[in-house]
Amino acid sequence: MPADLLNAGTVRLTHGAASADILLFGATVLSAVVGADKRELLFLSRASALDGSAAVRGGIPVVFPLFGELADVPEGAVGRDDVKDAGRHGFARTQTWTLERSDDSDSSASVTLVLDTQKRDDVLKRYPFPCLLRYTVTLAADSLSCKLAVQNTGSKTMHFHALLHNYLNVPVAGAQISGLNSSFRDKVSGREEAAASGSAPLTMDGAETDRVYADRDTVEARSAAGRGVKLSRSADGFAQTVLWNPGEKGAGMKDMHKEGETEFVCVEPGYVAELKALAAGEEWVAEQTLSPL
Numbered sequence: 260m261p262a263d264l265l266n267a268g269t270v271r272l273t274h275g276a277a278s279a280d281i282l283l284f285g286a287t288v289l290s291a292v293v294g295a296d297k298r299e300l301l302f303l304s305r306a307s308a309l310d311g312s313a314a315v316r317g318g319i320p321v322v323f324p325l326f327g328e329l330a331d332v333p334e335g336a337v338g339r340d341d342v343k344d345a346g347r348h349g350f351a352r353t354q355t356w357t358l359e360r361s362d363d364s365d366s367s368a369s370v371t372l373v374l375d376t377q378k379r380d381d382v383l384k385r386y387p388f389p390c391l392l393r394y395t396v397t398l399a400a401d402s403l404s405c406k407l408a409v410q411n412t413g414s415k416t417m418h419f420h421a422l423l424h425n426y427l428n429v430p431v432a433g434a435q436i437s438g439l440n441s442s443f444r445d446k447v448s449g450r451e452e453a454a455a456s457g458s459a460p461l462t463m464d465g466a467e468t469d470r471v472y473a474d475r476d477t478v479e480a481r482s483a484a485g486r487g488v489k490l491s492r493s494a495d496g497f498a499q500t501v502l503w504n505p506g507e508k509g510a511g512m513k514d515m516h517k518e519g520e521t522e523f524v525c526v527e528p529g530y531v532a533e534l535k536a537l538a539a540g541e542e543w544v545a546e547q548t549l550s551p552l
């Protein structure tokens with residue numbers, strides 16, 4: 260079977276030797292093992308709750324309709340009021356999604372999960388804009404793709420951020436990140452930083468890093484040992500890239516196993532520089548593909 264319901268809460272996709280686990284809670288991809296050498300692309304904290312009591316620390320949480328905190332959105336920004344009660348990183352990562360369908364072909368296996376907020380009174384109280392989120396995860400021999408579609412099923416324009424919070428299985432010390440060459444907003448210092456000259460890879464040093472880049476093309480993250488993960492995009496929706504690692508703050512995170520923060524780099528495609536406006540009846544689509552390097 261290409262898609263098995265392992266228990267009430269987790270779907271396992273398999274395609275040849277490749278496999279991926281997706282938790283219905285948050286539609287969180289927990290694991291993606293691909294390639295001839297069966298490489299795990301994702302980091303998952305061993306201290307993370309997986310029982311629906313909290314967002315998962317690792318894998319690929321889905322961030323929607325607010326990235327970060329309301330305080331990160333400038334006063335007066337268009338659509339700010341729409342997301343005022345959405346909560347940190349929004350509700351999508353803490354709602355249980357519904358399994359809609361699974362598909363199998365010669366080249367891949369996929370599963371589609373949906374979250375229909377019209378059916379969630381608790382969500383509508385926090386974000387009074389009925390919408391249908393459809394998330395398709397496709398596993399191929401050498402890649403994992405995640406496609407997020409947001410359909411405005413209400414009668415007024417809605418505003419949102421959306422982001423896939425990839426915890427890449429790339430040890431942070433000495434990791435080289437290429438493809439992030441634009442200006443960026445540094446959330447640690449609160450400053451806007453100019454683009455670096457040239458296109459040399461950025462080297463991570465393990466210090467806290469939290470940056471929103473304007474880059475929207477392919478990004479590669481390689482460990483000091485040279486292996487890593489490539490992130491590419493095939494639909495237009497994701498217009499920025501976030502680079503995050505908590506550095507020493509990781510030690511204070513209850514859901515992080517000891518020194519877990521040294522084992523990953525988050526490279527997150529998103530639409531987060533402003534709130535996306537989506538008119539009634541319209542759909543917005545974004546897609547990423549992760550593959551081993």
Ligand SMILES: O=P(O)(O)OC[C@H]1O[C@@H](O)[C@H](O)[C@@H](O)[C@@H]1O
Pocket residue numbers: 314327347348424446469470501503527
């Ligand atoms: O701890 P959370 O809510 O999962 O957020 C983790 C991080 O997620 C990143 O995407 C943000 O840029 C950071 O600011 C944030 O700290």
